[in-house]
Amino acid sequence: MRPRTLDEVVGQEHLLAAGSPLRRLVEGDAPMSLVLYGPPGTGKTTLALIVSSATNRRFAQLSALNAGVKDVREVIARAKAELNHTGRQTVLFIDEIHRFSKTQQDSLLAAVEARHVTLVAATTENPFFSIVAPLLSRSLLLTLQPLDDAAVGRLVDRALRSERGLDGAVTLDDDARAHLLRIAGGDARRALTALEAAAGTVSAEARDVVDLATLEQAVDSAAVRYDRDGDQHYDVISAFIKSIRGSDADAAVHYLARMLEAGEDPRFIARRLVVHASEDVGLADPTALLAATAAAQAVQLIGLPEARINLAQATIHLALAPKSNAVVRAIGEAQADVKAGLAGAVPPALRDAHYAGAGKLGAGASYVYPPDTPDGVVAQQYPPDELVGRDYYHPAGRGAERAVAERLERLRSAVRGRPGAGR
Incomplete structure (x- = not known):
């Protein structure tokens, strides 16, 4: 069901408008390197394939998970030879480029600069943190957004009808469809994988309707989108602290659960709670620091899964506490005076x-x-x-x-x- 043309791509309207850089690249022959940044299942690999197939370009693909500098140099050498002998440009697609080391990324610079390859790199991590500046400056950065439910719904409906998909062999009832869109979380690949699993189940049972029970059986739970080493790590912990600061206990507990389910180190969470207790609650509730440090000690003493309860208690305590930043302002102003010579x-x-x-x-x-x-x-x-x-x-x-x-x-x-x- 992977789209074969830009017109089949669902979502990302901000990148697909007439005259946009992406359309000019696909519809013309200009060798322009791209960095595609966005969450999983939003179309990064699809766009790379469309770029390569839209014109007479040769396509080469590497995964940063298993490719080294030697592999990069071999691909570049073949691209140079192809360009010299036939004049045919090579599109080099590198998935998960954020997993390349600085040395590996640097090995691409000369070929990109000389236009020996058109680099299309995909990353789920913030490129300003994960891609070396010289390579980023030589590429056009395109940011892909998570698909909304309407976009994922169009893809699901297309898969149900299309001869490249299920070709009308099964239907999806309304409750199952709503649940499918919810667990997809903006990830088209996750939605189609779940649909395929559920369709396989009903076909094996000689049925033709995917109901909610069948879908739930086929998909135990949605994977949590969270990378402990990437920008999602920083985004979620930021949202966690800001929810506590904003006195939204429910949102704070949500982000806590999200971190725990993704395998975040509970000691890291506990340390942030201890800092927050003094930074944003302070003496407006003197017991906040006691609650946070007690939770941190509980994490050390008993660990997970039981310590999740202690972390939740401290999170709720801090979220409900009156807020004051008077303590952090006091030490900040005092240090500023000391640095100023007072x-x-x-x-x-x-x-x-x-x-x-x-x-x-x-x-x-x-x-x-x-x-x-x-x-x-x-x-x-x-x-x-x-x-x-x-x-x-x-x-x-x-x-x-x-x-x-x-x-x-x-x-x-x-x-x-x-x-x-x-x-």
Whole structure:
């Protein structure tokens, strides 16, 4: 059912418009190298085959999973010979090019630059991270989007009717079709594979209708689209943290489940929760950090699958907690001042007095021990002279920080000797 022409391609309308670079490449003979970036099942290999077959080009294919520099050089040598002897251009399609090392990618540069080959490279990973800059700059980057349900539905319907597909041998009931589109997740290959498996089941049973039960039996579960070493890793963990920050516990638990099902290291998830507890919750809920560190310890002590419950508890706790970034702002502003040179001498009263001769230098001589006073707070200079009166911590006034803000103002007044000081 692979499309043979651009007009048969479903979806990717932004790449297929009249006059688009892709159409010009297919309908003309200009040797233009391409990088096709998109999720699985969106048509990268199909477009590469269409580019090669649309005009009188020779097609060569390598997979980065098993090809080395030697294989690349052999293909380039054959392409040069073909070009010199017949004038025929070679399209070199490299699938999973993000799995090529820098050296392997560099071995393509001269041939691409000299137009000895028209490179069509496919990748599911962000090319700005996974492809060397010189090769990327010599290629046209085309981004393929996940297919929507309507596009996948058109492909499924075509497969049911076409003589290249099931040729009307089976039909798909409405519930089964809806379920098929849902588990496809924008991946045409996954949809057609599931349809083929279900059609095989009903044909073996001398039936001609694929119902929901048959489809569910043929497809146990949808594969989770998630690569621990690729940009999906960063996208999902980013969505996880942003959902917690946005107080959407349901979305956060979804992304947690997605990471766990894909085999993400639970220690990585736990570390992010610990960071988030202080970065975005802070003292608005002082128990958030306790919950996150407890979950991290649980991961170490008991591991998966049981620790998924601890991670879910911490995730929900943090999502529901009031949010404040006052802690991270405080340390950020303090570090900025230190880097700017605002790091004066420690006041004499606060200097270490536990060595011989300290008293002669006045170290600690005038220090007042606060717990010995009635209020436990005394007027005393703690920061260097250059930073007296400088405030770093600004409570957000949400959750527990409402009470913290009131107490902080009283403490600052007492420490700095202002009227109205108190406990």
